[in-house]
Amino acid sequence: MEVEENSGPFRRTSSRTRKLANKMAAALSSTDNRTQAALARLEALENDNAAPEPLEAYDDDEASLDDDDDQVYTKKQSKNAKRKTRQAKALENVKKAPRTFMELLQEANLEALPPNVPSYLRAAVGPPSSTSRRHFCAVCGFTANYTCVRCGMRFCSPRCQVIHNDTRCLKFVA
Amino acid sequence: MSSNVVVVDNGAGYIKAGIGGDRDPKLVVPNCIGKPLSSKKFLYPDQLQSQDDLTSVTTRRPFDRGYLTNPDLQKEIWSHIFKTLLHINPNTSSLLLTEPLFNLPSIQHSMDEIVFEDLGFKSLFVADSPSLVHLYEASRRPDGLISRAQCSLIVDSGFSFTHAAPVLQNFTLNYGVKRLDLGGKALTNYFKELVSYRAVNVMDESFLIDEVKEKLCFVSLDLHRDLHIARKPGRDNLFKCTYVLPDGVTYTKGFIKDPDEAQRYRTLPDDSLSLLPITNGESGREEAEEKTGDRKKIDLTKNEFNLTNERFLVPEMLFRPADLGMNQAGIAECIVRAVNSCHSYLHPVLYDSIILTGGSTLFPRFAERLKRELRSLVPDDYKVKITTQEDPILGVWRGGSLLASSPDFESMCVTKSEYEELGSARCRRRFFH
Numbered sequence: 043m044e045v046e047e048n049s050g051p052f053r054r055t056s057s058r059t060r061k062l063a064n065k066m067a068a069a070l071s072s073t074d075n076r077t078q079a080a081l082a083r084l085e086a087l088e089n090d091n092a093a094p095e096p097l098e099a100y101d102d103d104e105a106s107l108d109d110d111d112d113q114v115y116t117k118k119q120s121k122n123a124k125r126k127t128r129q130a131k132a133l134e135n136v137k138k139a140p141r142t143f144m145e146l147l148q149e150a151n152l153e154a155l156p157p158n159v160p161s162y163l164r165a166a167v168g169p170p171s172s173t174s175r176r177h178f179c180a181v182c183g184f185t186a187n188y189t190c191v192r193c194g195m196r197f198c199s200p201r202c203q204v205i206h207n208d209t210r211c212l213k214f215v216a
Numbered sequence: 217m218s219s220n221v222v223v224v225d226n227g228a229g230y231i232k233a234g235i236g237g238d239r240d241p242k243l244v245v246p247n248c249i250g251k252p253l254s255s256k257k258f259l260y261p262d263q264l265q266s267q268d269d270l271t272s273v274t275t276r277r278p279f280d281r282g283y284l285t286n287p288d289l290q291k292e293i294w295s296h297i298f299k300t301l302l303h304i305n306p307n308t309s310s311l312l313l314t315e316p317l318f319n320l321p322s323i324q325h326s327m328d329e330i331v332f333e334d335l336g337f338k339s340l341f342v343a344d345s346p347s348l349v350h351l352y353e354a355s356r357r358p359d360g361l362i363s364r365a366q367c368s369l370i371v372d373s374g375f376s377f378t379h380a381a382p383v384l385q386n387f388t389l390n391y392g393v394k395r396l397d398l399g400g401k402a403l404t405n406y407f408k409e410l411v412s413y414r415a416v417n418v419m420d421e422s423f424l425i426d427e428v429k430e431k432l433c434f435v436s437l438d439l440h441r442d443l444h445i446a447r448k449p450g451r452d453n454l455f456k457c458t459y460v461l462p463d464g465v466t467y468t469k470g471f472i473k474d475p476d477e478a479q480r481y482r483t484l485p486d487d488s489l490s491l492l493p494i495t496n497g498e499s500g501r502e503e504a505e506e507k508t509g510d511r512k513k514i515d516l517t518k519n520e521f522n523l524t525n526e527r528f529l530v531p532e533m534l535f536r537p538a539d540l541g542m543n544q545a546g547i548a549e550c551i552v553r554a555v556n557s558c559h560s561y562l563h564p565v566l567y568d569s570i571i572l573t574g575g576s577t578l579f580p581r582f583a584e585r586l587k588r589e590l591r592s593l594v595p596d597d598y599k600v601k602i603t604t605q606e607d608p609i610l611g612v613w614r615g616g617s618l619l620a621s622s623p624d625f626e627s628m629c630v631t632k633s634e635y636e637e638l639g640s641a642r643c644r645r646r647f648f649h
Binding site for chain 1: 248274275276277278280281282283285286288289317318320321322323376379380390391393394395396397401402405406408409410413414419420422439443446447524525526529536537538539540541542543544545546549550553
């Protein structure tokens with residue numbers, strides 16, 4: 043029963059909830075959030091480590107300490123000077139940190155190649171011929187028939203919906 | 217020929233390195249450096265392998281999405297391997313190196329730089345993996361179709377991606393290559409995500425989950441049927457098994473609680489016609505109750521988790537990446553498209569000589585499932601034959617070893633002086649890249 047109350051804002055009974063739902067609908071009809079979420083999720087599948095490595099891994103400890111001092115100090119200085127140091131820092135970081143493949147790919151400018159030359163981009167297999175996508179419950183993995191109205195993830199039963207709402211809803215969107 | 221040839225299959229997942237002419241590489245180590253909790257600094261891959269406790273290792277890889285993005289790190293790993301593990305002197309040896317298909321020119325450039333300028337190898341030959349696999353398979357069966365037609369379709373499902381590449385006369389037909397951006401790494405991460413959400417948080421345990429994936433995952437031949445079985449309670453559920461996590465005290469390695477139980481899925485009949493009786497509705501509720509019962513049963517003093525449908529849903533993604541939200545066709549369609557982009561005379565031969573290689577093809581029943589999917593996509597009058605390599609992880613290296621021991625290998629290489637004279641880009645033309 044508690045759950046019923048939790049999902050209250052999404053029922054179309056009172057005027058207040060309708061307002062919310064409209065806003066939500068507007069946000070969702072752009073589908074931007076959801077595609078972004080889907081991309082973020084796929085991106086996450088290529089991560090080496092679950093949590094991003096702390097940046098200090100690339101500098102030694104002392105350097106990062108110095109940085110902190112700098113920031114405190116520059117706060118009192120004019121905006122211009124502050125921006126400069128930040129830019130310089132950013133440049134340094136770019137030099138130090140290895141670049142991602144996507145950056146290298148952009149740099150290679152493969153789109154500029156004539157269309158008959160095979161390249162990384164043209165070797166991608168492309169979209170599937172059948173558009174039917176099977177959906178699996180985000181909670182238990184079985185065939186899912188329902189979609190979460192807020193985040194678009196799938197669930198198979200009210201049980202799983204409860205778990206989904208409590209734990210994972212909007213995880214990738216927010 | 218007093219010099220020796222070092223063969224390195226530089227995968228994004230594992231580096232396979234050894235001496236040309238040998239049957240097996242001297243070492244197979246992960247291509248990464250890692251920092252276990254117990255250590256303050258990053259360890260080299262071989263040190264990492266000898267560690268007992270690999271929980272919560274932070275890894276750093278030179279490869280991103282299958283391509284070399286951190287040359288400095290790769291240089292460190294290579295020089296460590298060559299100096300302290302293989303004990304070779306680069307000045308007097310040649311190097312046979314593999315690179316991913318469609319390697320970017322900037323990456324090739326930095327690779328050449330490492331090989332010639334930092335490590336100082338005498339000469340270099342760069343090969344792509346499909347042609348090496350073809351070479352190896354063709355030499356194994358001199359009178360087989362692959363070596364008579366000099367033509368095969370290599371399906372290489374590795375760490376970062378899966379390629380279907382037609383090979384003709386030992387050359388990869390690059391206009392026919394099709395790539396699916398899904399490999400072992402993404403599957404492990406997906407598996408990690410599932411287990412972390414449903415049971416124990418293992419997001420930091422890449423090595424452990426990799427092992428669980430290798431031991432327990434398999435390809436379902438009939439997803440619909442298997443999902444039904446996975447719902448069943450108790451003994452009827454052929455897929456349920458329990459994996460015990462290391463606790464760091466009594467055992468430092470995780471293990472399968474009951475290996476027999478884990479193998480029970482093999483008793484399933486192969487053909488999907490013999491569907492087991494399905495009851496809907498009621499059984500669902502029973503199953504739910506059973507599930508809660510099971511959850512209580514899990515011994516909390518031991519860190520362990522149960523697996524059911526995850527075992528086949530993870531490899532399933534290779535066949536249907538769309539289920540994951542990727543806008544890419546599955547591996548079977550990938551093969552069909554690769555074949556279709558070749559000349560139509562080649563189609564029947566290519567379908568008849570599909571070779572599977574790469575670590576992700578090691579899932580049990582991978583080949584059977586692929587054959588089934590292909591059969592429905594390929595015209596009736598073509599035969600579909602799928603060959604699995606005896607060791608898909610080492611297949612590429614063995615091909616390289618074979619090539620390195622051929623008499624005209626030296627003449628195919630680019631020497632250091634040529635590199636210094638002509639630069640990276642010109643030298644690369646020799647490899648037809």
